[in-house]
Amino acid sequence: MLKIKDARVVVTCPGRNFVTLRIETADGLYGLGDATLNGRELAVVSYLADHVIPCLIGRDAHQIEDIWQYLYKGAYWRRGPVTMSAIAAVDMALWDIKAKAAGMPLYQLLGGACRSGVMVYGHANGQTIEETVEEARKYQAMGYKAIRLQSGVPGLPSTYGVSGDKMFYEPADGALPTENVWSTAKYLRTVPKLFEAARLALGNDVHLLHDVHHRLTPIEAGRLGGSLEPYRPFWLEDPTPAENQEAFRLIRQHTTTPLAVGEVFNSIWDAKDLIQNQLIDYIRATVVHAGGITHLRRIANLAELYQVRTGCHGATDLSPVTMAAALHFDLSIPNFGVQEYMRHTAETDAVFPHAYSFKDGYLHPGDAPGLGVDLDEALAARYPYRRAYLPVNRLEDGTLHNW
Numbered sequence: 001m002l003k004i005k006d007a008r009v010v011v012t013c014p015g016r017n018f019v020t021l022r023i024e025t026a027d028g029l030y031g032l033g034d035a036t037l038n039g040r041e042l043a044v045v046s047y048l049a050d051h052v053i054p055c056l057i058g059r060d061a062h063q064i065e066d067i068w069q070y071l072y073k074g075a076y077w078r079r080g081p082v083t084m085s086a087i088a089a090v091d092m093a094l095w096d097i098k099a100k101a102a103g104m105p106l107y108q109l110l111g112g113a114c115r116s117g118v119m120v121y122g123h124a125n126g127q128t129i130e131e132t133v134e135e136a137r138k139y140q141a142m143g144y145k146a147i148r149l150q151s152g153v154p155g156l157p158s159t160y161g162v163s164g165d166k167m168f169y170e171p172a173d174g175a176l177p178t179e180n181v182w183s184t185a186k187y188l189r190t191v192p193k194l195f196e197a198a199r200l201a202l203g204n205d206v207h208l209l210h211d212v213h214h215r216l217t218p219i220e221a222g223r224l225g226g227s228l229e230p231y232r233p234f235w236l237e238d239p240t241p242a243e244n245q246e247a248f249r250l251i252r253q254h255t256t257t258p259l260a261v262g263e264v265f266n267s268i269w270d271a272k273d274l275i276q277n278q279l280i281d282y283i284r285a286t287v288v289h290a291g292g293i294t295h296l297r298r299i300a301n302l303a304e305l306y307q308v309r310t311g312c313h314g315a316t317d318l319s320p321v322t323m324a325a326a327l328h329f330d331l332s333i334p335n336f337g338v339q340e341y342m343r344h345t346a347e348t349d350a351v352f353p354h355a356y357s358f359k360d361g362y363l364h365p366g367d368a369p370g371l372g373v374d375l376d377e378a379l380a381a382r383y384p385y386r387r388a389y390l391p392v393n394r395l396e397d398g399t400l401h402n403w
């Protein structure tokens, strides 16, 4: 038995907010779990500190599945991003402890490596198509095999995915939500031109991706998918909100562009119909927001039956603890597709020293026991929490739209 002696939540803001759970056993082993929910961080802090940690003390850290079931079924109120991020943090920390106890990198406990590295995609973005293509060339020069393209839209002052700080994009930029303006017509005129220019400039060997960020209706998404087909995108992400999983049938009827969905999903139930009806090609659920490694493996196993591959969310709001967990997961599952990789700043990397590394377009989690990521608590304490919200989007007439 590995008795859980103590657990605490650490909140730090080395440029952006991160919530980390640290679980300690009576034998002196400890594990880390990420619980960051961008823009709603303190809700998860309270859920963990007030409601989860008291139930963990004295339990056997080895019983990962039982503790998962205890927290999920035991709450009675199932699912939801706050609950599932809190459970995910516990799950990650327990896997970290188990792998440290075994003296192995976590991917070995998950069944061993299925590949030599994890293909990642980086984010090229610019105010104009020309600037975005220039940025994409830089990613190509760094060895990236897959690049996401997001460009400014003429006539719209700002839009999701385009930032001044190219490497470390952080959308949660205000103490109150920033307001963006949206026009579907202007956007739909821009994206095919972006892809045409990028294919011409970058050649055929690089994978090109795009995130619609939930802003189209199904029929608009079908039209966009169709117009991008000549440029062979790797995927079109979140073409329409996915609460209504049925909506993707309409998109499928109009395009063979592969679809990727799921960064806001928090359980297998959000993805079940999309996967079973083969309405998507990539599932983007992530370790931190979808109940941890234990639950994400269940989603990936279901997806494998239907030839749906994974493409885990990896924006900067997912801490290095999640990135490490995702890499162990990615390396060990048969139906891995691609991993998103937005780099963290030097300040964040210093707070979370880690063993994972990038080479020639691939990340590897490293071979340190456990997740291979640590938390420098003294340094973390130097960066107190700062309230920061994600933006909202309004149509040109003021109607609130999807951001």
Ligand SMILES: O=C(O)C(=O)C[C@H](O)[C@H](O)CO
Binding pocket: 038, 171, 211, 213, 263, 313, 314, 315, 316, 317, 340, 390
């Ligand atoms: O990285 C992506 O694909 C995103 O869509 C990033 C999200 O906007 C971000 O994680 C929200 O916190």
Ligand SMILES: [Mg+2]
Binding pocket: 211, 213, 237, 238, 263
């Ligand atoms: Mg996205």
